[in-house]
Amino acid sequence: MSENILEMRAITKRFPGVTALKDVSLSVRRGEIHAICGENGAGKSTLMKVLSGVHPAGTYEGEILFDGEPVSFASINDSEARGIVIIHQELALIPHLSIAENIFLGNEQARGGFINWNETNARAADLLAQVGLAENPTTHVGTLGVGKQQLVEIAKALSKDVRLLILDEPTAALNDQDSEHLLGLIRQLRDRGVTCIMISHKLGEIAEIADTTTIIRDGSTIEQIDMSSPDATTARIIRGMVGRDIDHLFPEHTSKPGEEVFRIEDWTVMHPTQPGRVVVDGASLNVRAGEIVGIAGLMGAGRTELAMSVFGQSYGRDISGRVYLHGKEVRTRTVAEAIENGIAYATEDRKKYGLNLIEDIRRNIGSAGLKKLSRGGWVDGNQEIAVAQQYRQDLNIKAPSVMSVVGQLSGGNQQKVVLSKWLYTEPDLLILDEPTRGIDVGAKYEIYTIINRLADAGKAVLVISSELPELLGICDRIYALSAGRITGQMDASTATQESLMELMTQEKD
Structure with missing residues (x-):
């Protein structure tokens, strides 16, 4: 045998x-x-x-x-x-x-x-x-x-x-x-x-x-x-x-945080179908211009639920609390309101919620910013193609053309299309939920580089990730979430996986 x-x-x-x-x-x-x-x-x-x-x-x-x-x-x-x-x-x-x-x-x-x-x-x-x-x-x-x-x-x-x-x-x-x-x-x-x-x-x-x-x-x-x-x-x-050596898994980056861009106070979210169940419990956090802030938490801690509830209340019910952008309280009751106020959310499930897999790159990139492409109520097709081609070049999306169907791209290139879609809305706050899930080490490095470029351009970036080394490698500050509550925050320069895990497993008093 x-x-x-x-x-x-x-x-x-x-x-x-x-x-x-x-x-x-x-x-x-x-x-x-x-x-x-x-x-x-x-x-x-x-x-x-x-x-x-x-x-x-x-x-x-x-x-x-x-x-x-x-x-x-x-x-x-x-x-x-x-x-x-x-x-x-x-x-x-x-x-x-x-x-x-x-x-x-x-x-x-x-x-x-x-x-x-x-x-x-x-x-x-x-x-x-x-x-x-x-x-x-x-x-x-x-x-x-x-x-x-x-x-x-x-x-x-x-x-x-x-x-x-x-x-x-x-x-x-x-x-x-x-x-x-x-x-x-x-x-x-x-x-x-x-x-x-x-x-x-x-x-x-x-x-x-x-x-x-x-x-x-x-x-x-x-x-x-x-x-x-x-x-x-x-x-x-x-x-x-x-095909080459990667000396560092994370690109070198020096942040220069500016004025506060985004803040939530006492944010509370109830489960959409289970009355009385609190999913996010009085959360407060902030992100400054040019800053990359992470959210760490175990599965079920409420990380995605927090992000989705802020982004147009697309999760939960009986949501309470306050949202501030540039020091001014704003309403984000719908996704359209959230986008209008400069908030973008790249979902953790790009195949189900982030992309139209049977459509091409061009249509996906323009989908969240159709107002910018509209001329007299009609989408300007030439402008749509030009925008998609620019992002394809800037983010190094590997595809034969912007007419390529998104469902046929690799996971890393699909994620770049998701980022392009939200960058075209010119957000002040970009929430990235598991931005490198299911993509390889080379594509991850490219995504990290893009995130750094966004911070350097003055954007406020909030990153949710299950990988603690990733958060420690790319973030300036990290909030820990446990059972819907923010249990603490740490500077990434002094935090360790052990210290974050201690906060992530902290039980309610």
């Missing part, structure tokens, strides 16, 4: 006008955790779609060997029949169905044409126990958090007798606790003989969990690294990903 469970040889995949993969080769040993990393758009997900039959045999060149035998998959059902299961970054669960129904969807436990619900729920309970999820199998998936939904996806994979499990950015949307639990489960699967391929931008996780790492850049294999080797460093992985 071959040492390798999988070999992909000279895989080339072309789309109209672009070659996504060029002679990519990959070998994965049995029972290992194999990481694949590279910049957004490098071809990682495309390669896994070739392997799993999403891109069927005949649409690519090259050869795939599984268990030492040549295979060609016409569909994802074919690859699953051989024990290859892929869990995409965008989870494929139906929120209005139960956990058990989701696990066995398409693989129903039926006899005589009828589903045996006792058997279905019993088997689902066993699978949930295997992944460490203590939920009733009849619970609707839509009531679960993202971390638990990831575990349901893995339970679903185990129900298919998985031998090779592919996880695409499995921890991108998870907090530290859920991420650690998931990584522990992946180790357990490896110990049980399940081979895992993990695509990730989190280099710390790769160093912690991977046995082997393959680096892909611009659709080509750069190198395969044995992670037990002394020279398997993060710096080496970064160099392979971006």
